[in-house]
Amino acid sequence: MSAGQVSGTLIGPAATASHAVAVLTDAAQLREPTAPATAAAKPSGRFVALDGLRGIAALLVVFFHIGWPNHFTPTNFVRNGYLAVDLFFILSGLVIYANYGVRINQFADFVRFLGLRFFRVYPLLIAMLGLFVLLESAKMVAQQKFGIVAGQPPFTGADTADTLLANIFLLQGLHVLPRLTWNTPSWSISCEFLAYVLFSALVLTGLARHRLFPPVAAVTAATLYVGVAYGWGTLDVTYDWGILRCVAGFLLGMVIYRARDDIQSINWQGLAGAGEVVLLILLIATLSFASGATLVMSVAVFVGLVALLQFDHGPIAWILMSRPAQFLGRVSYSIYMVHLVLLICMSIIVKRLFGVTVAINPATQSPTFAIGLWPGDLLAFAAVVCVLATASVTYAVIEAPARRFGRMVLGASVKTDARLSSRRRAPL
Numbered sequence: 092m093s094a095g096q097v098s099g100t101l102i103g104p105a106a107t108a109s110h111a112v113a114v115l116t117d118a119a120q121l122r123e124p125t126a127p128a129t130a131a132a133k134p135s136g137r138f139v140a141l142d143g144l145r146g147i148a149a150l151l152v153v154f155f156h157i158g159w160p161n162h163f164t165p166t167n168f169v170r171n172g173y174l175a176v177d178l179f180f181i182l183s184g185l186v187i188y189a190n191y192g193v194r195i196n197q198f199a200d201f202v203r204f205l206g207l208r209f210f211r212v213y214p215l216l217i218a219m220l221g222l223f224v225l226l227e228s229a230k231m232v233a234q235q236k237f238g239i240v241a242g243q244p245p246f247t248g249a250d251t252a253d254t255l256l257a258n259i260f261l262l263q264g265l266h267v268l269p270r271l272t273w274n275t276p277s278w279s280i281s282c283e284f285l286a287y288v289l290f291s292a293l294v295l296t297g298l299a300r301h302r303l304f305p306p307v308a309a310v311t312a313a314t315l316y317v318g319v320a321y322g323w324g325t326l327d328v329t330y331d332w333g334i335l336r337c338v339a340g341f342l343l344g345m346v347i348y349r350a351r352d353d354i355q356s357i358n359w360q361g362l363a364g365a366g367e368v369v370l371l372i373l374l375i376a377t378l379s380f381a382s383g384a385t386l387v388m389s390v391a392v393f394v395g396l397v398a399l400l401q402f403d404h405g406p407i408a409w410i411l412m413s414r415p416a417q418f419l420g421r422v423s424y425s426i427y428m429v430h431l432v433l434l435i436c437m438s439i440i441v442k443r444l445f446g447v448t449v450a451i452n453p454a455t456q457s458p459t460f461a462i463g464l465w466p467g468d469l470l471a472f473a474a475v476v477c478v479l480a481t482a483s484v485t486y487a488v489i490e491a492p493a494r495r496f497g498r499m500v501l502g503a504s505v506k507t508d509a510r511l512s513s514r515r516r517a518p519l
Contacts, residue, residue, distance in 0.1 A: 138186060140400040143411030145182055146419025148175035149426040152276065153478055154471075156431055158459030159438075161467035171378045171386060173327050176279050177340050178393050179427075183283060184344020185397060187290060188299070192348070195294040203501050208287045210497025212280050212424070213261075215489050219274045219428050220258055223250065226435065243451065249273065266331045275457075276427055278329045282337035289338065290345070305349045308342040315339035320387035343390070347398050354398055364405035370396045371407055425482035425490060433477050434458055437470070 155172030157164045164170075195204055230245040246252065254272040257263050263272055264281030271278060293299040315335045320326050328336060374392045381388060400408050410416065419426070438458035442449045449460045462470065 138189070138401050138403070139417070140403045140408035140411040141182055141186070141397065142420030142423075143413070143416030144397075144400060144420070145179065146416055146421070146423045146426070147411070148178045149423040150419060150475070151175045152427060153430045153475060156276075156434055156457040157471050157474060158434075158457045159462050159467050159470065160464050161471045162464055163468070163471060166379070167382070168375065168379045171381075171389075174378065174386065174389050174393075177326065177336055177390055178397075179279065180283065180286070180337050180340025181344040181347070181390075181393055181397055183286070184290075184341035184346075185348045185401065186344070187287070187341075188345040188348045191291075192294060192299065195291050197295075201291050201295050204291050205287060206501045207497055208284065210493050210500075211490075212284065214493035215425060215428050215485060216261075216274070216277055216280055217259070218485070218489055219277070219432060220255070222432050223273050224255065226432070248451075249275075264330055264333050264337075266334070268330055271330050274428065274431055275329075276431060278333055279337065280428075282334045283341070285334060286337050286341040290341065299345065305346045309346050312339040312342040312346070316387050316390050320384040324383050326384075326386055326390075340390070343394055344397070347394060347401065350398070351401065355402065363399050363402070364407075367396065367399050367405040367407035370399070419479075422479070422482040422486045425485040426478055429481050429485055430474075430478045431457060433481060434474060437474055437477070441470070 151169070151172040152175050154164050154169045155175075191204055195201055227245045227250055230241045233239040234241065234245065249270055249272040251272075254263070254268055257268055258273050258277065261281045261284050262268070264278035265285065290299070293304075298304060316326070316339045319328055319332065319335050319339075323332075326336065370392055374389060374396065377386070377389045377392060396407075399405065400411065402408070403412060411420075435458055438449045438460060441447060441460060441462070445462075447460045447462065449458050451458060
């Protein structure tokens with residue numbers, strides 16, 4: 092996602108000048124929200140099992156974009172892997188509400204929150220966009236200097252100068268472009284940033300803490316999802332109306348967290364563990380056999396699974412809390428953002444080494460070419476290894492430093508964040 096995954100998500104970058112933000116946030120940090128009556132945050136501020144779920148969801152998106160023949164990706168389960176993005180939206184809504192649900196009380200908090208999210212998602216997004224521009228530039232040089240002609244001329248099709256500007260300003264998922272462009276998975280980041288704006292407005296006005304918010308948000312989300320599913324005959328709606336999926340999923344995540352205490356108060360630890368297993372089986376079955384509009388059922392399964400896994404209890408939660416799953420969760424955003432450019436680079440290498448014809452899937456903008464099933468399996472394995480290795484690097488070199496820099500610029504301290512995240516204001 093994302094994950095979880097946010098999956099792993101507009102109006103342009105939301106950061107303002109750092110000096111102005113610092114002035115606004117200095118006064119904001121002098122105030123602390125009152126202690127809550129409900130929805131107390133986890134002491135660690137983390138949902139460990141959900142981190143692992145987000146990582147696995149991000150890996151599913153990678154398989155979804157592997158377009159060459161192999162034994163794994165042609166299955167319905169993988170072909171429906173685009174739904175991992177909806178899981179990302181739900182996870183984002185839950186985690187963001189848990190950490191910022193009562194910490195946006197004035198305009199300075201609003202600005203600081205959007206600034207922190209900007210430094211969380213934008214640096215890697217712009218770095219990958221720059222890499223795509225570099226690829227197009229390399230195609231131009233190869234064509235002009237060496238006579239090597241690419242299947243698609245440089246800076247044409249989906250990757251043009253005007254669509255580049257839309258991507259720079261996070262507009263690529265907001266119905267302003269006629270197709271997916273450049274780093275196509277980033278459409279969801281465009282939508283998610285707009286969801287951050289909506290979320291902060293709901294919290295700032297107090298609406299998110301109102302007692303009627305959960306039922307109203309749940310009905311709104313259900314209406315949006317059913318409307319998209321049956322209006323388009325699929326949930327695979329992205330650059331045009333994908334924002335509806337994002338808002339719906341984000342709202343569901345917020346509702347899950349608002350219901351956290353009610354769920355936790357029920358003494359059903361044994362049943363909850365069994366419920367995780369049943370829901371996972373149901374999810375696998377839904378993604379494997381459902382199609383078209385009926386895939387909207389998967390969203391309901393996501394909600395149930397996230398609602399149980401947020402407590403880090405049960406057999407599925409324990410698996411998701413294992414080291415491999417936690418590694419995937421930690422680098423899930425990098426997995427999501429780097430995988431497509433790596434798949435394209437691999438397709439170029441295969442084309443030059445073996446002389447195969449590479450085509451671009453118009454729906455996903457991912458490469459596809461004719462190759463045997465067994466070589467395709469090996470290539471898919473190599474692709475996953477390459478994606479994970481690269482994601483580890485981009486997380487360490489881009490993601491983590493950018494987050495630290497954002498906190499420094501915005502005057503955020505880890506101790507203050509941890510203290511404030513443990514407090515919640517009672518619903519109105």
